Structure formats: C-alpha cells, structure tokens
Amino acid sequence: MAEKADVRQGTLALMVLKTLEALGPLHGYGIARRIEQVSGNRLALNYGTIYPALLKLEQEGSIASEWGISENNRKAKYYRLTRAGRGQLKKEERDWAQTAAIIARFLNPGESAS
Amino acid sequence: MKTLRGLFLRLGGWFGRARREREWSAELAAHLELHIEDNLRAGMSPDQARREALLKFGGVESVKESLRDQASLAWLETILRDVRYALRGMARSPGFAVATILSLTLGLGASLAVFTVADNLLVRPLPYFDASRLVMVWESDPKINAEHNVVSPANYLDWKAQNGVFEGMAGFTQLRSAVLTDNGRAEEFGAVAVTSDFFPLLGVEPVRGRLFTKQEDRSPGGVTLISYRLWQNWFGGDEHIIGRKVQMNSFPYTIIGVLPPNFYFLDRETDIWGPLGLDPAQDYRKTSGRWMLSVGRLRPRVKIGQAQAHMTALAKRLEQAYPAFDTNWTVNIEPLRDALFQDAKTPLLVLLAAVVMLLTVACANVANLLLARYSARSREIAVRASLGAGRWRVIRQLLTESLLLGAAGGIFGVTLARWAVRGLVILAPKDLAKSAGIHVDFRIVICAIALSAFTGLLFGIAPALVTSRLDLMSALRGDSRAGSGGVGLRSWLVGAEVAMSVILVAGALLLFRSLVGLETVNPGFQPSGLLTFHVALSPARYATPRLRTQFFARAIEQLARLPGVRSVSAASCVPFSGGCAGTSVNIEGRPPAKPGEEISVSIETVMPGYFHTLGIPLVSGRDFNEFDNSDTAPYRFIVNQAFARRYMRGEQPLGKRISVWMDVQNNPFAEIIGVAADARELSLDRAPTPTVYYIHSHLSYPRMFFLVRTDSKPLALAEPARRVIQRLDAAEPLAAVRTMEDVMGENFARQRFSAWLLAGFAAVALILAGIGIYGVLAYSVTARTREFGVRAALGADSGRIIALVLKSGARPVAGGLAIGVAGAFGLAGLLKSLLFEISPHDPATFGAVPLLLAAIGLVASFLPARRAARLDPMEALRTE
Numbered sequence: 001m002a003e004k005a006d007v008r009q010g011t012l013a014l015m016v017l018k019t020l021e022a023l024g025p026l027h028g029y030g031i032a033r034r035i036e037q038v039s040g041n042r043l044a045l046n047y048g049t050i051y052p053a054l055l056k057l058e059q060e061g062s063i064a065s066e067w068g069i070s071e072n073n074r075k076a077k078y079y080r081l082t083r084a085g086r087g088q089l090k091k092e093e094r095d096w097a098q099t100a101a102i103i104a105r106f107l108n109p110g111e112s113a114s
Numbered sequence: 115m116k117t118l119r120g121l122f123l124r125l126g127g128w129f130g131r132a133r134r135e136r137e138w139s140a141e142l143a144a145h146l147e148l149h150i151e152d153n154l155r156a157g158m159s160p161d162q163a164r165r166e167a168l169l170k171f172g173g174v175e176s177v178k179e180s181l182r183d184q185a186s187l188a189w190l191e192t193i194l195r196d197v198r199y200a201l202r203g204m205a206r207s208p209g210f211a212v213a214t215i216l217s218l219t220l221g222l223g224a225s226l227a228v229f230t231v232a233d234n235l236l237v238r239p240l241p242y243f244d245a246s247r248l249v250m251v252w253e254s255d256p257k258i259n260a261e262h263n264v265v266s267p268a269n270y271l272d273w274k275a276q277n278g279v280f281e282g283m284a285g286f287t288q289l290r291s292a293v294l295t296d297n298g299r300a301e302e303f304g305a306v307a308v309t310s311d312f313f314p315l316l317g318v319e320p321v322r323g324r325l326f327t328k329q330e331d332r333s334p335g336g337v338t339l340i341s342y343r344l345w346q347n348w349f350g351g352d353e354h355i356i357g358r359k360v361q362m363n364s365f366p367y368t369i370i371g372v373l374p375p376n377f378y379f380l381d382r383e384t385d386i387w388g389p390l391g392l393d394p395a396q397d398y399r400k401t402s403g404r405w406m407l408s409v410g411r412l413r414p415r416v417k418i419g420q421a422q423a424h425m426t427a428l429a430k431r432l433e434q435a436y437p438a439f440d441t442n443w444t445v446n447i448e449p450l451r452d453a454l455f456q457d458a459k460t461p462l463l464v465l466l467a468a469v470v471m472l473l474t475v476a477c478a479n480v481a482n483l484l485l486a487r488y489s490a491r492s493r494e495i496a497v498r499a500s501l502g503a504g505r506w507r508v509i510r511q512l513l514t515e516s517l518l519l520g521a522a523g524g525i526f527g528v529t530l531a532r533w534a535v536r537g538l539v540i541l542a543p544k545d546l547a548k549s550a551g552i553h554v555d556f557r558i559v560i561c562a563i564a565l566s567a568f569t570g571l572l573f574g575i576a577p578a579l580v581t582s583r584l585d586l587m588s589a590l591r592g593d594s595r596a597g598s599g600g601v602g603l604r605s606w607l608v609g610a611e612v613a614m615s616v617i618l619v620a621g622a623l624l625l626f627r628s629l630v631g632l633e634t635v636n637p638g639f640q641p642s643g644l645l646t647f648h649v650a651l652s653p654a655r656y657a658t659p660r661l662r663t664q665f666f667a668r669a670i671e672q673l674a675r676l677p678g679v680r681s682v683s684a685a686s687c688v689p690f691s692g693g694c695a696g697t698s699v700n701i702e703g704r705p706p707a708k709p710g711e712e713i714s715v716s717i718e719t720v721m722p723g724y725f726h727t728l729g730i731p732l733v734s735g736r737d738f739n740e741f742d743n744s745d746t747a748p749y750r751f752i753v754n755q756a757f758a759r760r761y762m763r764g765e766q767p768l769g770k771r772i773s774v775w776m777d778v779q780n781n782p783f784a785e786i787i788g789v790a791a792d793a794r795e796l797s798l799d800r801a802p803t804p805t806v807y808y809i810h811s812h813l814s815y816p817r818m819f820f821l822v823r824t825d826s827k828p829l830a831l832a833e834p835a836r837r838v839i840q841r842l843d844a845a846e847p848l849a850a851v852r853t854m855e856d857v858m859g860e861n862f863a864r865q866r867f868s869a870w871l872l873a874g875f876a877a878v879a880l881i882l883a884g885i886g887i888y889g890v891l892a893y894s895v896t897a898r899t900r901e902f903g904v905r906a907a908l909g910a911d912s913g914r915i916i917a918l919v920l921k922s923g924a925r926p927v928a929g930g931l932a933i934g935v936a937g938a939f940g941l942a943g944l945l946k947s948l949l950f951e952i953s954p955h956d957p958a959t960f961g962a963v964p965l966l967l968a969a970i971g972l973v974a975s976f977l978p979a980r981r982a983a984r985l986d987p988m989e990a991l992r993t994e
Contacts, residue, residue, distance in 0.1 A: 027144070028141065029149055046170070047171045047172065048177035049172065051138075051141070051142070051181055052181055052183075052184045055181055055185060059184070070144075074147055075144060076144045077137075077140075077144070
C-alpha cells in the first residue's frame with residue numbers, strides 16, 4: 001500500500017465543497033467517508049478534522065446545515081452547498097488548477113516551453 | 115464580507131456557548147453511531163466496530179477543542195488574557211505605570227492643545243471663496259518702518275485701474291464705531307465701511323436681503339448690512355429685519371441685508387457694514403491722506419512674488435507721477451491669512467516647536483521606562499519562552515502592555531487637552547484667540563488616538579524585540595549582564611531628554627526675563643487708579659466742533675465732581691488703545707522738508723488737564739487751559755520730548771512755531787507752549803514716538819477717551835460715570851469701560867501667555883528628564899548589584915562607589931547639555947520678536963540653564979548612587 005499523504009492545509013475545504021456539489025446534502029460522516037473513498041484511501045484523514053472545517057465553511061456562508069434523518073433513521077446534521085458556496089467552489093477550483101499548473105511547471109522545468 | 119460574517123457568527127457563538135456544546139456532542143455522537151453501524155454491517159464485532167470508529171475519528175475532545183477555537187474568538191480571549199495580565203503587572207508596579215501614563219498624558223495633552231489652537235488659526239480655511247488668492251495690499255514706506263500702512267484712496271484707485279495681476283480689488287476702512295439707535299435703545303458697535311465690490315470679491319453672500327449696489331457705492335448713506343450676530347442678539351432674529359429703519363450716529367439708515375454667521379474680516383468685532391463711497395473722478399491726493407485699506411484677489415496662477423514685482427513697478431510709476439504725494443511710498447502685498455494672524459503666528463510657531471520637544475521628551479521617557487521594565491523582567495520572559503511561549507506570543511504580550519499604557523495616556527491626554535484649550539483661549543491675548551469657537555474636534559481626537567497608538571507601538575516594539583531575542587540560558591541564570599543591552603540606548607534617550615529640556619528651559623527663561631523687563635518698564639505715566647471709557651458723539655447731533663467741545667468740557671466738569679475723583683480729562687487716543695493719527699510737521703524758519711524726508715509725528719487731541727490726569731510731567735512750559743479750549747483762541751501746541759530730541763536738534767522748543775499738516779486748508783503756524791515728558795503710548799516695548807498735542811477746540815474728534823483718576827478702585831466709578839454721561843445726553847452710550855491697568859495688561863498678554871506656557875512645558879520637561887536620569891541609574895545600580903558587592907568586598911569605600919555611579923550618570927547628561935545648549939543657541943532666534951530688551955543669546959540665561967540641568971541631574975543620580983553605596987557586600991553578593 002502506498003504511503004498515505006497528509007491533508008494539505010486549505011485543500012480539505014475544497015474537497016468538502018466538491019463532495020457536497022456532487023452528492024447533495026450530506027452529514028459529516030458521509031462527507032468524510034466520501035473524501036476518503038475518492039482519494040482512493042491514499043489520504044490519512046482523521047474523520048474528526050472534518051468538523052472544524054465544516055464549521056468554518058458554515059461561518060463563511062459557503063454551506064448551511066440543518067438536522068435531518070439519516071438513511072438508517074438516525075438523527076444527523078446535514079450540510080448543503082449554498083449559492084455563495086457554489087461560487088466559492090468555482091473560484092477555488094480555478095485557483096487550485098492554476099496553482100497546480102504553476103507547481104507542475106516548477107517540478108518539471110523541462111516542459112515549460114513558453 | 116466573508117470574514118465579517120464569520121466574525122459576527124463567532125461573536126454570537128461566544129454567547130450561545132452551552133447550546134453549541136450540546137449540538138456538537140449530538141453531532142459527533144451521531145457521526146460515531148453511523149460509523150459503528152457501517153462497521154457492523156461490514157462484519158466487525160461490536161467492540162471492534164466501536165474501536166475502529168473512535169480510532170478513525172481521532173480524539174473527540176481535541177476536535178471539540180478546535181471547534182471551540184473556531185466558534186469563539188480565540189484571539190479575543192488571548193487578548194483579554196494579555197490585557198488582564200498586563201493590568202495585573204501594572205498594579206504590581208504602580209510607580210512605573212503612573213510615571214509612564216503621566217509622561218504620555220502631559221506630552222499628548224500639551225501637544226494636542228497647542229495643535230488644536232494652531233490648527234484653528236493657521237490651518238483651517240478662511241470663510242471666503244478661494245481664500246488662498248486673497249491678499250492685503252498695503253502702502254509701504256520702509257524708511258519710516260511703515261510696511262503695513264493704510265492706503266491713499268487715490269493710489270488705491272490707480273492700482274485698481276492700472277494693475278494686471280488682480281482679478282479684482284476692494285477697499286474698506288479700519289474698524290470704527292457707530293452708535294446704533296433703535297426704539298430708544300442705543301449701543302456702540304464696531305463698524306466698517308466697504309466698497310460695493312468687497313463682498314463679491316470675497317465670495318460672501320448675505321443670508322437675508324442683498325449686498326450693496328454700484329449705485330449705493332457712488333452715493334453712500336442710508337443703507338447698511340449687519341452681522342448675523344447683531345441680527346440674532348440685538349434684533350432677536352427678527353424675520354422682518356430687511357427694510358427696518360434704524361439710526362446710526364443719529365442718521366437714518368435702512369438695513370438691507372444680513373451677513374452669514376461664520377463671516378468675519380480682520381477682526382470679529384465688526385457688526386455694522388456700511389458703504390464706502392469712492393469717486394474715481396475725484397483727485398483724492400488733493401483732499402485726503404492715507405486712511406483706507408485694500409484687499410485684492412490674485413488672478414489664477416499669479417504667484418504672490420509676481421504680483422509684488424508688478425505692483426512695485428506700478429508704485430514706482432506713481433511715485434514719479436506724483437512726487438509730492440508718493441515719494442518713498444511703495445506697495446506691500448501680504449497673504450490675507452498672514453494679515454489676519456500676523457501677531458499670533460510667531461508665538462504659535464514657538465509653541466508648536468516647544469510642544470514637539472515636550473512630546474519628544476515624553477516619548478523618550480516612556481521608551482526609557484519601558485526598556486527598564488523589560489530589562490527587569492527579562493528573567494520572567496525567559497521562563498515563559500522556555501515553557502514554550504513563541505517569540506511572537508512574547509512580543510504580543512509586551513505590546514499589549516505598551517498599547518494599554520498608550521491608550522490610557524491618550525485618553526487622559528485628550529481630556530487634558532480639552533481643559534488646556536479652554537485655558538489657552540482664556541489666557542491667550544485677544545488677537546490670538548479672536549478666532550472664536552476654538553475647540554478640540556474630531557480630527558484632533560483621531561490624531562490623538564493615532565499618536566498614542568503610535569507611541570505605544572514604537573516604544574513598545576523596540577524593547578519587545580530586544581527582550582524577546584534574549585539569550586535564554588544567561589537570562590535564566592540571572593546573569594545581570596543579560597538584558598542590559600538596553601543601557602546604551604537608554605543613555606541616548608536620557609541625553610535627548612536633557613537636550614530638549616535645555617532648549618525649553620532656555621526659551622522659557624528668555625521669555626520670562628523679557629516679561630519681567632516689560633512689567634518693570636516705566637510707561638511714562640501713572641497707570642494705577644485710572645478708569646477709561648470712550649464716548650462717540652453723533653456727528654448729526656453734534657455737527658460743529660464747538661458743540662462737541664462743550665459736551666466734553668461739561669462731562670469732564672461733572673465727572674470731576676463725583677466723590678473720590680481726583681482729576682478728569684479726555685483725549686482722542688489713550689495709551690495702548692491702538693495708534694493715534696499721524697501726519698507731518700513744518701517748523702517755522704526752516705525750508706519745507708523734501709518729499710520723503712518729512713517730519714512725521716503722532717497727533718493727539720486732548721482736553722485740558724490731560725497730562726496732570728495721566729501723571730505725565732511737563733518738562734517745560736505749561737498745559738492747555740480752558741481758555742485755549744475755545745475755537746476763537748489762537749492755535750497752540752504741546753510737543754513731547756521725543757519730538758524735541760528728534761526734530762529740534764538741541765534748540766529750545768518753547769516759543770518755536772510749527773505748522774501741522776492735518777487739515778487741507780487751515781494749517782497755521784502756531785506756538786509750542788509746553789514740552790511733555792515721553793510716555794509709551796503705543797505699546798510698552800516700543801520707544802515713544804514724536805508727538806504733537808492739539809487742544810480739542812482746534813482739532814475736534816467726535817470720539818474721545820475719558821480718563822478718570824481716583825484714589826479708590828477705578829471700576830467703582832464706572833456706574834456713577836455712566837449716570838453722568840446719561841444725564842448729559844441719554845442717546846450717547848459709554849463704551850470700553852476699563853481700568854488703565856487692564857488695558858496695559860492686555861498689551862503684554864502675548865508675552866505673558868507665551869512665557870507662562872513655555873515655562874509650564876519647561877517644568878514638565880525638567881521633571882521628565884529627572885525621572886529619566888533617575889530611572890536609568892536606578893536600573894543600572896540594580897543590575898550591577900553584584901559588581902558593587904564585589905567592589906565593596908574588595909575594599910572600595912562608599913565615596914568611590916557613589917563617584918562610580920555619578921560618573922556613569924554624568925556622561926549622558928553632559929552630552930545632552932552640550933547638544934541642548936547648542937540647539938537652544940541656534941533656535942533662540944525664533945524668539946527674537948517676542949523678546950524685549952534682552953538678546954536671544956543672553957549670556958546669563960545660557961549660563962544658568964546648564965547649571966540648573968546639571969543640578970537636577972546630580973540630584974537624580976545621587977539617589978541611586980547612595981543606594982549603591984549602602985549595599986551590604988554580603989547581601990549584594992548573595993543576590994541571584
């Protein structure tokens with residue numbers, strides 16, 4: 001099994017937003033689970049760390065929460081993307097792609113043709 | 115936006131804390147349940163499922179902790195903790211806190227107060243349209259030191275018609291007075307007459323009614339504008355004021371307009387604005403001298419220097435065209451603001467400079483105190499650092515403390531400034547404070563907050579950086595050399611304090627010696643026991659000189675009968691109440707003076723008994739008597755000694771005949787019958803001017819100043835005097851009732867004001883410098899306790915140790931003294947115009963000041979030195 005990577009600062013929020021965009025309203029456990037799955041289990045993610053990130057996003061207005069009933073009849077807090085959150089996600093995706101591209105150029109200087 | 119929203123949510127979160135905690139517990143519990151169920155479904159045993167879920171979650175409590183951090187304002191709590199800690203620290207060493215806050219309060223308070231006054235007078239825009247282009251246009255004759263002379267209407271009209279630099283020019287008169295009568299009330303108000311283009315030139319619009327028309331300019335009379343103040347106070351804000359008929363000096367007038375509330379020009383005493391008729395067709399050079407004032411608006415982009423050059427050339431042409439009238443006369447252009455605050459500018463600049471120095475001393479002192487405190491706490495800080503406090507955390511703690519001190523100093527400083535401004539305005543000479551409504555405004559408070567925060571930061575951050583870079587190990591060991599890196603810096607600070615103090619004390623001493631000099635100057639008359647007031651007779655009801663002479667003679671006669679009155683007289687101008695008229699004189703037997711070399715004199719009209727009442731001795735000859743005071747009596751003159759000295763060249767003036775150019779037609783040669791001793795009539799610091807005295811019947815003024823000499827309190831006579839005048843003529847009010855001593859006091863109010871204020875600053879600076887010196891030495895003694903112990907143990911006696919400490923204190927003080935004396939010597943020139951009969955480089959002052967500072971330095975260093983000498987070697991060696 002490959003070495004697990006730590007969650008880089010700032011990337012967790014992006015993953016949360018993207019997850020909510022893909023799956024619609026979801027509880028914290030579901031979000032954590034999904035992130036782990038998408039990463040192909042290559043991320044060392046403590047599920048607990050998702051909650052401060054969720055709180056922060058909620059404070060910023062990117063997501064909203066309300067109590068609901070889970071698929072197996074449990075009371076759980078559901079998070080959903082707000083309109084502002086969608087905008088935020090677009091922006092972060094763009095930023096991230098740009099950053100990744102720049103970093104990639106540094107890491108592979110030979111490819112920078114321009 | 116996002117952050118702001120988060121901030122509010124967090125602030126909210128700070129309150130509903132219990133509810134949030136419950137919600138989090140429920141949410142995290144639900145999370146674990148969901149996870150466990152999943153695990154069970156995946157086939158784990160209940161124990162294993164639970165263990166795996168908890169492991170994967172990673173510490174419920176630590177998650178809650180970070181949720182709490184996220185939800186509440188962690189930084190706010192840290193700050194509160196820092197603040198609490200700082201306050202506790204200050205309470206433990208109250209001396210430090212008090213000294214620091216006091217330094218800041220005094221420094222900030224004094225500077226804010228002076229900045230406020232300066233801002234009001236020097237910076238705030240004048241209430242005119244585009245005021246920076248407005249200038250006063252004076253006539254100027256540098257030969258007789260008249261650079262701000264009144265203007266001849268003829269020259270004014272020529273300037274106006276021929277210049278190419280002014281967009282417009284307007285004329286007006288000096289402040290006069292007019293008696294306003296309305297429905298049986300009569301009161302005297304300040305009045306100025308202006309040309310019709312005056313208000314449009316300034317860009318001033320009336321709040322009611324209209325301004326003067328060109329027509330009214332040509333045939334003046336009958337219409338008047340009034341000030342907003344007069345409208346509100348005298349007419350009760352009557353809405354039907356326009357068109358109201360009143361009497362002025364017993365002539366009928368109609369009020370046609372009210373000026374805006376904030377409007378003033380040159381002074382704030384003018385309530386009545388009348389039209390000034392000037393006819394360009396008339397040759398004023400034949401009929402009148404120089405008596406009016408003029409203001410001009412520069413064309414856009416014309417510099418004041420260009421305008422000056424242009425007008426000088428124009429004046430040169432006029433001088434050639436009219437040599438008899440204009441020889442030596444040129445033009446002086448002065449920005450309006452300078453003309454308004456001419457006399458206030460120098461004292462204010464001196465005060466500003468002084469206050470900046472005081473602020474520097476205060477800040478140096480605060481920095482010094484903070485440095486000492488941090489050095490003393492180096493061990494505590496080392497402990498914190500070694501327990502894991504980050505460098506930034508330590509700096510933040512230290513900064514919190516200095517910011518707190520800065521804030522306290524700022525708050526007290528603003529409070530002090532508000533008081534001080536009130537005091538300044540009361541204490542200030544009238545012309546300094548005539549810009550009514552000086553107050554500490556919002557901008558100044560902002561400035562104070564910025565200043566105190568800046569002080570806190572600047573003088574907090576340097577020591578904080580020094581201390582936080584401590585060598586942990588040596589600090590913990592209690593090595594007294596650690597953390598003493600600030601000593602060099604602190605010596606510099608003390609040196610700076612001493613230097614500034616020297617400058618302030620030298621300035622204050624110079625001003626004080628001038629003040630004492632002024633107060634002991636002999637004015638040439640007896641000011642105590644004299645009451646003065648004036649009465650301005652209506653030219654309509656007292657149309658002939660004879661009627662006026664009669665009125666004044668009768669008034670004097672009846673006033674003299676009041677109980678307690680020793681003698682009474684009257685004159686056209688009294689000492690220190692502004693200038694008298696001036697003109698030129700011809701002496702019989704000498705050829706008429708060439709243009710530009712006239713015998714120029716002050717002219718004063720007196721009633722009999724003037725010299726006796728004022729206490730001016732007659733050196734030779736006699737005083738005027740009532741027989742002289744008749745229009746049928748021959749002309750006779752009295753001159754003063756200055757006249758005799760300057761123009762008679764040692765000849766005996768008595769019996770000589772002179773002719774005074776006072777009247778266009780009738781200036782007969784007449785005999786000098788007396789020579790009066792010199793009196794300082796303009797101001798105490800100016801030498802007496804050559805003066806010719808007329809008797810009232812031959813040069814009749816409608817407005818005369820009464821002088822009443824009494825053995826008792828002069829002001830007790832004010833009411834009886836008022837009744838006497840009322841009985842003679844109820845329509846003629848008394849004005850400006852004051853004692854001569856008050857009049858004189860105002861004369862050097864400016865010097866007194868500057869001297870006391872600077873003395874206050876100097877005293878504060880001295881105290882602060884003393885504290886600074888003491889602080890540095892006291893600290894270094896503490897830090898060197900062990901060293902002194904060793905020295906004592908090795909046999910150094912107390913004298914040597916005292917000398918050692920004194921020597922280390924002497925270096926910064928001596929350096930500061932040298933710089934300070936040099937600085938004071940350089941800056942003293944600034945004071946020149948405020949000094950009286952004392953050189954700005956007065957050797958006595960410059961000898962005394964360093965001695966004083968050295969004495970203070972000695973006392974301040976002796977206390978710590980004695981402590982060092984009294985150290986018990988055993989105790990000292992055992993410390994730390």
